[in-house]
Amino acid sequence: MKKKIALNEAIAKIEDGMTLMIGGFLGCGTPEAMIDALVESGKKDLTIICNDTSFVDRGIGKLIVSQQVKKVMTSHIGTNKETGRQMNEGLMEVDLVPQGTLAEQVRAGGAGLGGVLTPIGIGTPVEEGKTIIELNGEKFILAEGLKADVALIFGSIVDEKGNVYYNKTTRNFNPLMATAAEVVICEAEKIVKTGEIDPHQVMTPGIFVNYVVEGVN
Amino acid sequence: MNYKELVANRVAKEFKDGDLVNLGIGLPTMVADFVSDDIEVIFHSENGFVGLGGAPEEGQEDKDLVNAGSMPATILEGGMFFDSAMSFSIIRGGHLDATVLGALQVDEKGNLANWKIPGKLVPGMGGAMDLVGGAKQVIVAMMHTAKGNHKIMKECTLPLTGAGKVDKIITEMGVLEVTDKGLLLTEYNPEFTIDQIQEATEATLIVSDNLIKMV
Numbered sequence: 001m002k003k004k005i006a007l008n009e010a011i012a013k014i015e016d017g018m019t020l021m022i023g024g025f026l027g028c029g030t031p032e033a034m035i036d037a038l039v040e041s042g043k044k045d046l047t048i049i050c051n052d053t054s055f056v057d058r059g060i061g062k063l064i065v066s067q068q069v070k071k072v073m074t075s076h077i078g079t080n081k082e083t084g085r086q087m088n089e090g091l092m093e094v095d096l097v098p099q100g101t102l103a104e105q106v107r108a109g110g111a112g113l114g115g116v117l118t119p120i121g122i123g124t125p126v127e128e129g130k131t132i133i134e135l136n137g138e139k140f141i142l143a144e145g146l147k148a149d150v151a152l153i154f155g156s157i158v159d160e161k162g163n164v165y166y167n168k169t170t171r172n173f174n175p176l177m178a179t180a181a182e183v184v185i186c187e188a189e190k191i192v193k194t195g196e197i198d199p200h201q202v203m204t205p206g207i208f209v210n211y212v213v214e215g216v217n
Numbered sequence: 218m219n220y221k222e223l224v225a226n227r228v229a230k231e232f233k234d235g236d237l238v239n240l241g242i243g244l245p246t247m248v249a250d251f252v253s254d255d256i257e258v259i260f261h262s263e264n265g266f267v268g269l270g271g272a273p274e275e276g277q278e279d280k281d282l283v284n285a286g287s288m289p290a291t292i293l294e295g296g297m298f299f300d301s302a303m304s305f306s307i308i309r310g311g312h313l314d315a316t317v318l319g320a321l322q323v324d325e326k327g328n329l330a331n332w333k334i335p336g337k338l339v340p341g342m343g344g345a346m347d348l349v350g351g352a353k354q355v356i357v358a359m360m361h362t363a364k365g366n367h368k369i370m371k372e373c374t375l376p377l378t379g380a381g382k383v384d385k386i387i388t389e390m391g392v393l394e395v396t397d398k399g400l401l402l403t404e405y406n407p408e409f410t411i412d413q414i415q416e417a418t419e420a421t422l423i424v425s426d427n428l429i430k431m432v
Contacts, residue, residue, distance in 0.1 A: 025265070028283045075342060084339060103302045124379065166298075
């Protein structure tokens, strides 16, 4: 199966109102070319699940600035003042989640689990409205598994079968999100022939990746 | 040494050889510069690696290697990268010996508030809730007051980051331990009198029988 497609074909998989997971940590390891193309496409009412909303001029931040996002589920918005502004003016819903909980929710979604029980957030505003489960005398928040229509991830080296190698701190949420969406599109910094990545070095198995797009440097 | 360096220097004395530690942004980051050469302390960076080193030299920055504040970073020999689920398994799972964070408010019950000022500032909690909830020792490192306003409270008025999780508060005025009876002043900076330290603290301090100078 041929997985390499053009940038515009990748963006065509995304429809208004869809839920997207987008990899990256403050812009590091984020699929920048796909985000730029998505901004250009004008697709709207998106729900984004991501670690943070980056900066106004970088990564996911650009989607917020262009007002294509209806709701964002994330752990940190402090580096993008536009996220705060849209939240305060009621233009966008922001669901703030502890970073480790968000990671586990994505992992659970991709692993076929209904959710996980975490003690993080007990006794804080995070527990409000959540199901609390007591186990052996300790309280836990039930954090539901998350899934998305499309995951946009970034890989440093990707082969034609979609096997991914992440360089250094670009890994972050990318391998988790690769497991948790109906359609997974990986933007590759570098595409290599199948077999060029040692099977031991594969960090996201190609079986999770539906399409590969060449990044723009 | 200025006050921030004084705090960072004192925090660094909390660690023992082989400890795995996560430092927050700002003053806590300075702690790394004061760790004794006699011990090895390993730093965890929640964006996905262990073995965080100092900032790279100019021109040596690597776009793929940043710290949790998105600043260029380095990794030391023996370090390793991982994904966010692994990073927070380390934090939440009790594998992190200590975390050092700043605070907007901290109180005598060990409650910490540092992620939200309703109606004014909502940066989000990032990894702070996991760090406060999961690290074996939670150390708050900060200036004792903010523009004359109390930060060490009887009870936090801002939304909490963690409930009853703080072990120790280290400021330019002294070292406070969170105990069942309240905040125990164990060390003080002789630049200040005990009365001045109490005045700068909303909670009532218990002065240790074994009170010593922090500098």
